[in-house]
Amino acid sequence: MPELPEVESLRRDLLQLLPDLVLVGVEIRYPPIVARPSPEEFCRRVEGRRVLDVGRRGKLLLLRLDSGETAALHRRMTGNLLLTQPTEPVDHHVHAVFRLADGRQLRYRDPRKFGRLALLTPGEMVALDAELGPEPLDPTFDAVAMAEVLRSAPGRGLKALLLDQRRLAGLGNIYVDEALWRAGLHPLRLAGSLAPDEVAALQRAIRSVLEEGIAHRGTSLRDHLDPDGRPGSYQDYLQVVGRVGQPCRRCGAPLARAVVASRGTVYCPACQR
DNA sequence: TAAATCCTGTCA
DNA sequence: TGACAGGATTTA
Secondary structure (H helix, E strand, C coil): CCCHHHHHHHHHHHHCCCCCCEEEEEEECCHHHEEECCHHHHHHHHCCEEEEEEEEECCEEEEEECCCCEEEEECCCCCEEEEECCCCCCCCCEEEEEEECCCCEEEEECCCCCCEEEEECHHHHHHHHHHCCCCCCCCCCCHHHHHHHHHCCCCCEHHHHHHCCCCCCCCCHHHHHHHHHHHCCCCCCEHHHCCHHHHHHHHHHHHHHHHHHHHCCCCCCCCCCCCCCCCCCHHHHCCCCCCCCCECCCCCCECEEEEECCEEEEECCCCCC
């Protein structure tokens, strides 16, 4: 599922289309995909707008329009934004089509229909930003900032806390499991119980798994594709996800599976404490 | 805090 | 054929 590295990879790919990315037309084929405003209003306010910049906040892709508004896309589980020629057939999983000035199209394809589009005024963008936790790849996100996140909910388990976008933005099920393994921390370990060196290790682990994920253009266990329809390759480097029962690459013990924070969770019961 | 909800492809 | 997966939101 698209987490921070998958959205960041998409952001960087779309930046290559600037400065001539003009959304000359918008077609919404599955109206519930537009969270706000109404689908008609969304089209009216996006059509004809030039994209000045492509940003990201957590797992949200942000298209900053020349109107001052921002079109936000959350890909949720199975959403992809594909750059295609208009002659390519539109399959029934395509829920929104953005026609570009050069004739090509950006198509939002999402078999699960969980993803959402929204158009945000500057004020709404500020409000959304305030609801999300810090960016783990921001240069200012260091061990001190990690400690603050943990201190904000000392009684919660680490995995539940790290998945909470209001506490820390951008992590999902895959990268949380990978980061906790790398830090040697158990997913149920209470956030308030970490020693200073463990806090620092967790911050470094989160940063490194996200950076490696981006370097490999994301994890494509199943669905993630870039705008040209190509998968990422970080699935080939995962240490725990998808390896239940196989030996831990640190200590050799068989990796275990449990449901933590309502998510399938893989960890090493021997060396994650 | 936990459960239900939204969805449909995939797998047993 | 039915259980399962899961991010975010809503409801109990």
